[in-house]
Amino acid sequence: MEMIQIVGLGLMATVLILVVKEQKPMFAFLLAAFTGLFIFLYVIGKIEAVIKVLEDLANRSGIPSIYLKTVLKIIGIAYIAEFGAQIVRDAGQESIASKIEFAGKVFILVMAIPIISVIVETVMGLLPAGSGT
Amino acid sequence: MNMDVSAIFQIAGIGIIIAMIHSVLKQMGKEDMAHWVTVIGFVVVLFMVVRLLNDLFQEIKTIFLFQ
Numbered sequence: 444m445e446m447i448q449i450v451g452l453g454l455m456a457t458v459l460i461l462v463v464k465e466q467k468p469m470f471a472f473l474l475a476a477f478t479g480l481f482i483f484l485y486v487i488g489k490i491e492a493v494i495k496v497l498e499d500l501a502n503r504s505g506i507p508s509i510y511l512k513t514v515l516k517i518i519g520i521a522y523i524a525e526f527g528a529q530i531v532r533d534a535g536q537e538s539i540a541s542k543i544e545f546a547g548k549v550f551i552l553v554m555a556i557p558i559i560s561v562i563v564e565t566v567m568g569l570l571p572a573g574s575g576t
Numbered sequence: 577m578n579m580d581v582s583a584i585f586q587i588a589g590i591g592i593i594i595a596m597i598h599s600v601l602k603q604m605g606k607e608d609m610a611h612w613v614t615v616i617g618f619v620v621v622l623f624m625v626v627r628l629l630n631d632l633f634q635e636i637k638t639i640f641l642f643q
Binding site: 470477483 | 639
């Protein structure tokens with residue numbers, strides 16, 4: 444029944460935004476941002492349980508926690524970048540939104556560098572010495 | 577959740593009332609007063625949005641980036 448609540452909230456907020464937009468477009472933008480924040484906050488609370496299960500699984504299977512930590516950080520960066528870009532895009536600033544997404548991609552790449560280097564080292568270790576000849 | 581949903585109604589109500597006050601003051605010929613009312617209402621709503629944004633970022637930090 445929570446889905447119905449979210450959809451009802453969205454519809455109600457949309458009607459309110461349409462009403463307010465006639466007089467004050469600035470308030471309409473803030474209202475849209477607030478609604479988006481609210482739904483995001485609500486969903487984040489649900490994701491917490493999934494993350495806990497993932498952590499538990501990783502601990503039990505003996506995966507080094509640095510990998511899971513990096514993956515979670517990447518997911519967090521992706522969520523924040525997507526959210527910010529969408530709000531800025533709602534306000535009509537397409538160029539700033541694309542810059543935010545670009546920054547998100549760069550940060551994700553920076554986060555992924557240690558994992559990539561570990562993979563490369565593992566592959567190098569698997570190769571028998573002198574196989575290149 | 578109930579408390580926060582009322583905040584959406586609050587923001588919409590503030591917007592409508594500010595628009596009303598703005599048009600009334602403009603009819604009375606007090607243009608500068610009307611603009612100040614708009615700015616103050618905007619700042620109040622901005623405070624609410626920024627507070628919720630802070631909540632969201634703290635939540636994301638504690639869940640995803642657990643520091």
